[in-house]
Every structure is written in C-alpha cells, then in structure tokens.
Amino acid sequence: MTHEFFMQQALKEAQKAYSEGEIPVGAVVVINDRIIARGHNQVERLNDPTAHAEIIALTSAFNFLGAKYLPEGILYVSVEPCLMCAGALYWSKISKIVWGADDEKNGHKRVTGENWPFHPKTEVVKGILKEDCALLMKNFFKDKR
C-alpha cells in the first residue's frame, strides 16, 4: 500500500468533516498496512476546540489496542498538525507522521520553528496529495465567506 492510498482515506475523513460544516481535516492511523482508527474534525459538533481529527484518531487507536503508545503506527493527516496535535503525537511515540498540506496559520511549525516537537524516533513525510488536501480547505473557507 502506498502513502497516497492511505492519504486518500484521510481525505475521505476530511470530506466527512466538510459535509458536517467542520474545517475539513481528516486522519487515519495505520499499523501493518491496516487502518485501525479514523478521525475527522468535530470541534463544532462537540463544542470542543481540542476535538481535532488527529486527537480523535489517536484516542481511538489507543482504545483499540489497549496501549498508550503506537511505536508501530503511522498517522496520516490531510493537513499539518497544530501545536496541540504535535504534542499529542509526541506522547504517542508514533513511528511516522504523514501529512498533506502545510498550514501556515495554525500548523505547529509557526511556533516550533526549527525545534523538533515529536519523539526522537518519529519520522515525518509531507506533501502527499497536498493539492487535494489544500483545495478542500480552500473551498471550505470560500464557502464560509
């Protein structure tokens, strides 16, 4: 399975968020080429600004595995994680994070700069299907105006 395949699944989650009036970000957690958890942004529905796609997918993965670390896991997320989600991913000890579009406004890099926010063993891959991921966000905010 390719990064593109799993990012398509994260995009499906993002589209769910879009159709529910949520900022369209979606995530999946993969272990051994299998999706074990999914999440999409639910900030409005839950009235909780911490209910990001990544947090929901991670919590679901911890529950599924009965484990609080994901050293074999890969998180795919359509947009660069924010500072909170970067911090949650640090705690998860996840092996790899794959994101689509960068987020200049709310991405963690705006605050962390050159400092590495993740676990030392975590790898990052970015830019997978980034045009599709960015377009969904762009369309959402265009609709909102």
Next chain:
Amino acid sequence: MTHEFFMQQALKEAQKAYSEGEIPVGAVVVINDRIIARGHNQVERLNDPTAHAEIIALTSAFNFLGAKYLPEGILYVSVEPCLMCAGALYWSKISKIVWGADDEKNGHKRVTGENWPFHPKTEVVKGILKEDCALLMKNFFKDKR
C-alpha cells in the same frame, strides 16, 4: 480569592492523581472566582497519553459552559503545561494560565523556546506554590524507583 487558594485546589487534584498511581498533576478552571471544572492526570487509567489534567479540565469546562472558548477563564495547573496542553490552551483562548512548578523535561518551553504558544491575549503567571507542586512530583518519582 488569591492565586494561592486556587492553586491549592489544583494541588488537591494532583494528590488524587498521586494516590491513583498517576504522575501528580492537577488543574482547575476558574471563572469569576468560581471553580467550574477540575481535572487530574489519568493517562494510566485511561491508557491514553493525552489524558492530561489540563485537557480533562478544559473539556469539562467546555461541556459545562456549552462554549468552545474560555475568554473569561483562568486555568490553574500544578506543573508547566506540555506542548500538547499549551496547544489546547491556545485554542481555548483562555484569559490567564497560572502554573506552579516548571517542568524542564516535558514542559512546552523546551520546544517553544522564546516563541509564544498561547493566544496573544492570554496572560501567564508562574511559580505559585511551586515548592509544593514540585515536591509532589519529586516524591512520586522517588516512590517509583
């Protein structure tokens, strides 16, 4: 009511965590001199490394108020928030964060350095009852060894 009074309440939450075998961090959210939410670290119990005192207290406050922002709120927490909790506090737009002990290992400042991770309007006060807050952590890790 003083910062010390509310930090004592956060310390009570931290002691709950201690007695449950959790790293002893506790938090309360205050609006108009009233505690509207409490939280203590529940990472082990919930098998979820995102179940920090601050996140639990914030989510409880959002639920209590039916609002996703806390511009009138003050969060008291016994130990410096980690990167994840700093990011969650950013999203909450909380007016003030008061913490006790610094955390050189896992505090957000290790990663954010001189960059401000919180909402531009958020104020920070630190060092309130810091010896008590730090001693609880020190004793916990001494017991563990």
